[in-house]
Amino acid sequence: MGTIVDARGLSCPQPVLMTMDEIKRMSKGEIEILVDTDTSKENVSRAALSKGWTVKDVKEEGEGYRVTIVGS
Amino acid sequence: MKNFFASRWGIIGVGAFIGILAPLLQKWGNPGNMGICVACFERDITGAVGLHRAAVVQYMRPEIIGFVLGSLIAAYLFKEFRARAGSAPIVRFILGAFAMIGALVFLGCPWRALLRLAGGDGNAILGLAGLIVGIWIGTLFLKSGYNLGRAEKTHTSVGWLMPLTMIGFLILMLIFPQIQDQPQSGVLFYSLKGPGAMHAPLLISLVVGLGVGFAAQRSRFCTMGAFRDLILFRQPHLFYGLLTLVVVAFITNLIVGQFHPGFVKQPVAHTMQLWNFGGMVLAGLAFALAGGCPGRQLFLAGEGDGDSAVFVFGMIVGAGFAHNFGLASSPNGVGPHGIAATIIGLLVCLFIGFTMRKRA
Numbered sequence: 001m002g003t004i005v006d007a008r009g010l011s012c013p014q015p016v017l018m019t020m021d022e023i024k025r026m027s028k029g030e031i032e033i034l035v036d037t038d039t040s041k042e043n044v045s046r047a048a049l050s051k052g053w054t055v056k057d058v059k060e061e062g063e064g065y066r067v068t069i070v071g072s
Numbered sequence: 073m074k075n076f077f078a079s080r081w082g083i084i085g086v087g088a089f090i091g092i093l094a095p096l097l098q099k100w101g102n103p104g105n106m107g108i109c110v111a112c113f114e115r116d117i118t119g120a121v122g123l124h125r126a127a128v129v130q131y132m133r134p135e136i137i138g139f140v141l142g143s144l145i146a147a148y149l150f151k152e153f154r155a156r157a158g159s160a161p162i163v164r165f166i167l168g169a170f171a172m173i174g175a176l177v178f179l180g181c182p183w184r185a186l187l188r189l190a191g192g193d194g195n196a197i198l199g200l201a202g203l204i205v206g207i208w209i210g211t212l213f214l215k216s217g218y219n220l221g222r223a224e225k226t227h228t229s230v231g232w233l234m235p236l237t238m239i240g241f242l243i244l245m246l247i248f249p250q251i252q253d254q255p256q257s258g259v260l261f262y263s264l265k266g267p268g269a270m271h272a273p274l275l276i277s278l279v280v281g282l283g284v285g286f287a288a289q290r291s292r293f294c295t296m297g298a299f300r301d302l303i304l305f306r307q308p309h310l311f312y313g314l315l316t317l318v319v320v321a322f323i324t325n326l327i328v329g330q331f332h333p334g335f336v337k338q339p340v341a342h343t344m345q346l347w348n349f350g351g352m353v354l355a356g357l358a359f360a361l362a363g364g365c366p367g368r369q370l371f372l373a374g375e376g377d378g379d380s381a382v383f384v385f386g387m388i389v390g391a392g393f394a395h396n397f398g399l400a401s402s403p404n405g406v407g408p409h410g411i412a413a414t415i416i417g418l419l420v421c422l423f424i425g426f427t428m429r430k431r432a
Contacts, residue, residue: 008222009156009159009222009223009224010159010219010222010223011159011220011223011363011364011379012294012297012363012364013214013297013300013301013304013305013363014219016305017214017215017304020305036154036156036225037152037154038075038150038152039292042075042078042292043292046307046309047305047307050305050307063154063225
């Protein structure tokens with residue numbers, strides 16, 4: 001189980017900011033980010049890739065998505 | 073389904089699309105370097121429904137209607153329509169009002185700042201510099217925990233209120249079309265001279281608006297976000313779209329003979345550089361605190377975001393204040409109370425930024 005970042009309901013750029021903070025804090029491992037718009041899903045994935053992390057999985061969940069990113 | 077528009081080539085394509093169409097809209101009748109200007113066009117709508125009575129800026133701009141409805145269509149087609157609301161609506165309204173006031177001190181939204189630059193208007197450089205400074209201040213707040221709080225999922229009808237308003241505006245325009253040499257048609261006001269009297273044919277404006285709304289919803293095009301992401305994350309994704317818009321609009325202007333370099337006598341522009349700069353600092357800060365440029369707020373409203381819709385209505389009310397109280401600039405320079413309004417707006421934005429931080 002990785003860390004979970006709940007960014008549902010937050011507007012741009014909060015989901016990315018929260019993801020970046022978590023990436024900085026953990027430096028490696030697995031982070032699950034909960035978002036509720038397609039824009040946030042794309043932005044969070046793009047931000048993770050720019051930090052050298054990989055997007056392991058994007059699952060539809062409830063009204064949004066659960067994005068799992070991995071850093072090694 | 074993979075969203076091509078969200079890729080690098082997607083955002084570049086959308087920038088090019090807007091970069092061609094905006095100067096062409098000018099060619100087809102819109103005012104100088106104002107093929108598309110979200111702030112100016114919302115201001116004209118404010119005038120069309122009589123919320124201000126500045127005779128030269130009254131027209132129900134079909135581009136704005138198209139932006140919202142194009143975004144709505146894209147959101148439904150790709151199953152992205154999500155009705156949501158409840159994230160500090162009063163703050164978003166006030167930010168919208170002051171964003172409009174700042175934009176009207178400069179005379180243009182970020183889109184028009186880029187189009188003015190692409191048309192050779194040197195004053196736009198000061199406006200863009202102000203915009204970047206405003207956004208930079210906004211990123212400092214974002215870094216220190218500024219946050220407007222969460223929106224919640226809500227009834228579908230809430231998300232429909234802005235699109236329905238725009239459909240209502242379109243119906244009004246069809247019921248009360250412009251009558252030659254008449255300043256009024258039924259409940260709507262029309263300019264006989266000035267920028268409000270200059271417009272492309274209704275159907276063309278509407279179709280272009282729908283196309284831009286559709287493409288911008290898919291690509292998440294945002295002129296404020298372009299600078300913000302670059303400053304905050306060193307991420308150039310949106311910036312590629314913005315850069316393409318300027319370059320393509322510049323080339324299109326050259327081809328159709330609309331490039332006129334210089335600072336003086338530029339269309340719908342003034343040369344009071346401190347306030348070209350200051351107005352856009354205010355607008356940029358307000359956009360950054362609200363999370364999107366005025367175009368982006370329209371596209372978000374089209375995909376069901378009630379808080380963005382509140383921002384848009386804030387801009388419309390702000391345009392009313394701007395023209396009723398002499399805050400808006402004209403080619404002669406800033407309005408009699410434009411400077412005071414800009415300073416008050418900056419203080420209000422700083423108040424919002426400082427007091428709405430989680431880790432304050």
